[in-house]
Amino acid sequence: MDSVSGASGVDPSLVSSTVADLPGPARIERADEVAKRLGVDPSSLALLASNENPLGPSERAVEAARHALVSGHRYPDPWCRRLVRAVAAHHRVSPEQVVVGNGSSEIIEVLVRTFVGPGQTVVSGWPSFAAYRISAQIEGREFLSAPLRRGRLDLAGIAALVDRRAKLVFLSNPNNPTGTYVRLRELAAFMNRVPPETIVVVDEAYADYVEASDYPQAIEDLLPAHPRLVVLRTFSKAYGLAGYRVGYGVMAPNLVRAIHLVRPVFSVSTIAEKAALAALEDTEHLDRSRRLVSRERAKLLEGLRNLGLVPYPSQANFVYVGDLPVDMPNYLENRGILVRGLSSYGLQDAIRISVGSPEAIRKCLDTISNRLKAGEGCSDGRDNIPVASE
Ligand SMILES: Cc1ncc(COP(=O)(O)O)c(C=O)c1O
Structure with missing residues (x-):
């Protein structure tokens, strides 16, 4: 059996010296795995972690x-x-x-x-x-x-x-x-x-x-x-x-x-x-994608501001927001909403939310609101388990 160490779990004596500390793709938990863990249908998840297009391909x-x-x-x-x-x-x-x-x-x-x-x-x-x-x-x-x-x-x-x-x-x-x-x-x-x-x-x-x-x-x-x-x-x-x-x-x-x-x-x-x-x-599909992002991004930014948060103004199909409880990514994930936690950047209290469908954005805002209302130390034990964050 190989001796395993380093952040990646790869034996450092096996690989070139620059490689052992790389994060690797395994840290990104797949949506189907999350759905299985939560016992829900994958299609019910709000996928707001990877800046994908909610309209799908043309x-x-x-x-x-x-x-x-x-x-x-x-x-x-x-x-x-x-x-x-x-x-x-x-x-x-x-x-x-x-x-x-x-x-x-x-x-x-x-x-x-x-x-x-x-x-x-x-x-x-x-x-x-x-x-x-x-x-x-x-x-x-x-x-x-x-x-x-x-x-x-x-x-x-x-x-x-x-x-x-x-x-x-x-x-x-x-x-x-x-x-x-x-x-x-x-x-x-x-x-x-x-x-x-x-x-x-x-x-x-x-x-x-x-x-x-x-x-x-x-x-x-x-x-x-x-x-x-x-x-x-x-x-x-x-x-x-x-x-x-x-x-x-x-x-x-x-x-x-x-x-x-x-x-x-x-x-x-x-x-x-x-x-x-x-x-x-x-070009029609592209225009539809742009219109959707423009509309839902504005709603997401406004919704976060209405919760007393200060998101960065965004020109992309995602929004960054900080000053959150550190368990927020887990709290959201355990309720079927996948966002990107930013702890791998050393930002424990920040998340990046992709601009998704109107339903996904509404669900995300409601769930963030619920977590904020609950205040400190509200979370059930599940929310302390770290989730993927690259
Ligand atoms: C800034 C930036 N550049 C490049 C990429 C890579 O995109 P892809 O390899 O899918 O073309 C991404 C993906 O998230 C990105 O955020």
């Missing part, structure tokens, strides 16, 4: 995927050329500027692997999307982060960490898990401040939900003037294709060429590529 995407199943004996196009051309046309850039991946998560990993050498650093804000830190750790690269200021990325703090060793900067805009954004003016000033050899990655996973008029659409607004800028987008959120795994990056052609040296060749299946192509054309 019917046209599902139909295209179904169609692609019969050619499943053939390898996919390693370059995803049809999707690359469609994405390029969508953003009015050249196909040489686009790379498609198995979710934008894969592109994040590949960016670190491709561009950050020994002794070089990865820089970001904190708390922000955990994959930036984890990807750096997997590659054995140092990760430096500047704390957020009032829930927003502190671009001055991040710029102060960008020295000659800094190769890659990740800016989640809007920022996960706070939902806040940096303005065009601020981002443009940042781009002019960092050294030209540093690659700045603006991760726009939630861009489709933004309504603020001073939000930078980095592909249009900044890419033409900045050859070391990378912009990431995903089909997982507003397009509702999280389970299909498709994301993309837009950048200068020489960066795309470098990424192709490293990225896994067949990581995007034909089924996923066809679904994404159809989803891109289904």
